[in-house]
Structure formats: structure tokens, C-alpha cells
Amino acid sequence: MKLDQLIDKARKLWDSSPEPVKNFPWSKALDNFIQLILDLILFVIRYLAVPVFAVTSLSELSYCAHERKLVLVPLPVLFGVAIAGILKETALELSPRLKDAEVPWHLIVIAIFFTLIKLPGPYYPYWGRIFIPHFANGVLLRTIWFTILWYRRPKSLKMSDSS
Incomplete structure (x- = not known):
């Protein structure tokens, strides 16, 4: 009942609003707002990922x-490094358009996934506390390296690939 009243009030407000408000490109403004929020999130992740990774890795090493x-x-770390390479190559094979993307979305997804695996590390069973976080550390370490290499690519390479 209250939702119907709210919708009716919103319609009345929209109908009584002036023409410049109705003609405003609201969808483009929403797209720009979402892009701004995503850029801010990526900026924060870019500068906080490495310090958080370092602190949690030291904590896991001290536990071990x-x-x-x-x-x-070293065993799970090396295994994680190898898996990160496999995941990156697989993502690029499945979607060749990722090679020309401005943002390495495949690396961001890999990092988020393995961060979510790494964070509950203290709550895993005994051997899980030793192996799983260090495996995730190996994946994250190599993903950070891939991200650094991604942003250091020559710009002319991107232009020549798209031509």
C-alpha cells in the first residue's frame, strides 16, 4: 500500500516538474556517476592492495x-604463482578483447576471488591455515606483478593491435 502511494507521489512530482528537468539526460548522468564510482573504487584498491597484502602475508608467515x-x-606460494599464470592466460584466450582493455578486469577478478579465499585463513583447519593463505598469496603476488606489467605496456602496442 505504501509503495503504491510512493509511486503515485513520484509520478505527480515528475509530471509537475519543468521541461528542462524532464529533458535532462538522466541516463547519461547515471552512467557518468557509475563510472566515477568505479574509478574511485579502482583508485582505492590500487593503492591499498599492496599494503594490505603485505600485512596479511607477514601475519600468516608469523603464524607458520x-x-x-x-x-x-614456499610450496603453496610456488603453486599459487603457477596457477595465477594459468588463470591469466586462460582468461586472455577466452576473451581476446581483454588484451586491448584499458583496465585489466580479468586480473581484478582473480585478485578479488583469491583475496576472498585468503581472508578467512585463520578460521581454516590446521593444515588449511598453513597452505591455503600462502597459495592465495602466491596467486596475489603474481597478479600484482601482472598488473604492474599491464600498466607499463607501451601505449603504441595498444594502438597497433587495434588497427
């Missing part, structure tokens, strides 16, 4: 040192 399992850490 405390448990005297530090010698096992």
Missing part, C-alpha cells in the same frame, strides 16, 4: 613460524 612450519611455505 610460530607453528614451526615455515619450511612448508
